[in-house]
Amino acid sequence: MARVVVDVMLKPEILDPQGQAVQRALPRLGFEGISDVRQGKRFELEVDGPVDEAALARIHDLAESFLANTVIEDFTVKVESDDVVAGAAK
Amino acid sequence: MTARIGVVTFPGSLDDRDTQRAIRLAGAEPVALWHKDKDLKQVDAVVLPGGFSYGDYLRAGAISRFSPVMGTVIEQAKAGLPVLGICNGFQVLTEAHLLPGAMLGNDHLHFICRDQKLRVENAETAWTADYSEGQEIFIPLKNMDGRYVADEYTLDKLEAEGRVAFRYLDVNPNGSLRDIAGITNEAGNVVGLMPHPEHATEPLIGTGRTDGLPFFTSILKKLVTA
Numbered sequence: 330m331a332r333v334v335v336d337v338m339l340k341p342e343i344l345d346p347q348g349q350a351v352q353r354a355l356p357r358l359g360f361e362g363i364s365d366v367r368q369g370k371r372f373e374l375e376v377d378g379p380v381d382e383a384a385l386a387r388i389h390d391l392a393e394s395f396l397a398n399t400v401i402e403d404f405t406v407k408v409e410s411d412d413v414v415a416g417a418a419k
Numbered sequence: 420m421t422a423r424i425g426v427v428t429f430p431g432s433l434d435d436r437d438t439q440r441a442i443r444l445a446g447a448e449p450v451a452l453w454h455k456d457k458d459l460k461q462v463d464a465v466v467l468p469g470g471f472s473y474g475d476y477l478r479a480g481a482i483s484r485f486s487p488v489m490g491t492v493i494e495q496a497k498a499g500l501p502v503l504g505i506c507n508g509f510q511v512l513t514e515a516h517l518l519p520g521a522m523l524g525n526d527h528l529h530f531i532c533r534d535q536k537l538r539v540e541n542a543e544t545a546w547t548a549d550y551s552e553g554q555e556i557f558i559p560l561k562n563m564d565g566r567y568v569a570d571e572y573t574l575d576k577l578e579a580e581g582r583v584a585f586r587y588l589d590v591n592p593n594g595s596l597r598d599i600a601g602i603t604n605e606a607g608n609v610v611g612l613m614p615h616p617e618h619a620t621e622p623l624i625g626t627g628r629t630d631g632l633p634f635f636t637s638i639l640k641k642l643v644t645a
Contacts, residue, residue: 342570343568344523344526344566346526346527346528346594350528395481396477398478398521400513400568400569401521401568
């Protein structure tokens with residue numbers, strides 16, 4: 330079994346009030362020097378079977394059509410675990 | 420003969436009953452539709468009501484958009500079926516890409532519930548023909564994810580084509596770009612807005628006015644005279 334991670338972030342031009350609220354709380358907690366925070370989502374997909382090109386392509390489609398709304402969000406797909414079929418991780 | 424207007428109930432819909440009532444008050448026949456049913460029961464139009472379908476998980480409207488009923492709604496909306504999305508229904512319509520742009524959390528991060536003044540910018544859609552252009556109306560607004568966003572190109576296009584159907588007046592309650600409260604598709608059969616016309620259809624409740632009723636009389640007239 331392999332884990333594929335899909336990270337979803339709001340596009341840079343989209344206002345992220347949650348990230349701003351986190352950023353504004355930082356000085357109060359003694360964290361200085363952090364000028365911006367943006368909050369995103371991380372999906373960990375446990376994949377049955379090999380994570381080959383075809384599986385990654387399907388996950389890419391899933392991320393594009395469902396996990397992210399590409400009108401407002403960007404996403405990345407990464408294979409995380411080591412037991413991956415050679416050549417599939419890119 | 421009157422028109423039959425379907426109202427979809429998703430798990431987490433809140434305003435399906437009020438919407439059915441508004442349809443009845445306007446003189447049409449409400450038909451309950453179920454999210455798991457592909458069958459639209461041959462209705463003449465569909466309303467996607469407000470609420471928190473699927474708990475707003477993932478993104479508001481993102482999971483409902485893939486429900487069996489929406490498969491049929493999307494297909495028929497593209498063929499001209501009138502569809503109105505109110506609040507969560509608007510979110511479902513943007514997630515389904517029947518309307519451009521997307522809905523995000525209010526810029527102030529709080530749930531909002533207030534009586535909101537709007538200006539009707541387009542009185543030619545299937546759902547707004549009983550208003551006049553420029554008319555100011557007062558209807559309730561209640562939402563968490565009401566911030567309408569789209570890229571500059573899309574916003575300019577919407578403005579140029581007269582597809583901004585409603586704009587917030589006096590205050591922008593949620594950070595929506597260009598004060599947009601509701602939009603229409605190119606053909607004018609699909610309309611979505613954040614505020615709730617179905618809660619302003621009887622003088623006894625809501626704002627004490629019936630400013631929301633013309634949504635439902637508009638569609639009824641269109642369907643009966645069609």
